Amino acid sequence: MSVLSDYERETDPLSDQSRALPLGAYSDSDVFDLEMERVFRRDWIGVCGADELPDSGDYRALSVAGEPVVVIRGDDGVLRCFSNVCRHRGTVLYGVGYGNASSVQCPYHAWSYDSVGRLTGIPHAGSAVIDKASHGLVAIRLETWKDIVFINFDADAEALAPRLAGLDRYVDPFQYDRFECAPPTKEKSWNANWKLILENGMDWYHLFQSHPQSLDPIAPTRNAFNIEGSPDWTVTASRQTHATPKRGDDPPSLGDFERAHYLVFSIPPNIVFFANADGWAWLAVLPQSADRTILCEGGRFSRHQDGPAAAEMKNNDLIVEEDRVLCERIQGGMSARVGSGGQLVELDRPIKDFHHYLGWRLFDHERAEAWRTSVDPEPRSTAVGK
Ligand code: FES
Ligand SMILES: [Fe+2]
Structure with a gap:
């Protein structure tokens, strides 16, 4: 079986086994060319x-x-x-x-x-x-x-705003306009496939193992849960170990949920963003070849120094470097011909949504259905951690 036919099967919601993509989908240059043609030249x-x-x-x-x-x-x-x-x-x-x-x-x-x-x-x-x-x-x-x-690039593509309208209810309460813009983007080049980096950005599962000193102490894997998703976008969150404190300049829309949680959103094919009460940061991946990707970052942040966002900002360089090392190491496994991608876990659900997005854009699969869980501000047990 070719990589492409395996890729086609694993992104079909009708034959969905919730498995990872075939490894070759992250290293094959024909796959990359198809993705550029059908995804990056046709979508937002x-x-x-x-x-x-x-x-x-x-x-x-x-x-x-x-x-x-x-x-x-x-x-x-x-x-x-x-x-x-x-x-x-x-x-x-x-x-x-x-x-x-x-x-x-x-x-x-x-x-x-x-x-x-x-x-x-x-x-x-x-x-x-x-x-x-x-x-x-x-x-x-x-x-x-x-x-x-x-x-x-596609003059006939549907407008973007209606597709993202469902995100407003999660993002608008934060009122990020009140914060200052981060300095202009510094581009980084990583030796990893663009999908790996995007998936890593929406992956709560790896924090306890890969960021034990940097990010997991702030927004842990064990507190992570899925909220809502579809091939268009996903929302997940972790309950922070310390809620963002109440402040005099908080907008009325900022509630206990927003102060308590760190949210992660994905907008395929190339954006993930991270949000809590003290700011938001977006990450854009720009594919260069099957195994090289440029990353750009931006966002808006509060000047307050007493919340979890300030703690994360202090660790940001370390977190990014931990992810670079990790993604480049994962890329090393993507040329393996022995073995294949395995079963996904509950916290991988946004990654599966992304795969359904790819199936829809690349292979004209039926669009997978949207899903939504009740927003649960309490930590709950997941398939991982303690
Ligand atoms: S002016 Fe001749 S190529 Fe631009
Ligand atoms: Fe990470």
């Missing part, structure tokens, strides 16, 4: 924070599924996404990373474009009559959701 991909680009001309240039793009705030204050490729003969225009420019001039023959994508200058054109209006930068769809900028 999170690329940066809107609050990271506050001023006219602020931009973030990057590559998504091999496609150079730039997200830029125009001089009219509107965020847009363009193909980052010159309309003359295709040179990449904005250098990769963050910057600010009210216009950009191509380094090859100096065609220039303004911050809303219009072609404004064509030197030495001679007798050629070039219609500037039809030679502007090519627009790519963009939607912003709770500060995260998503782009989509």
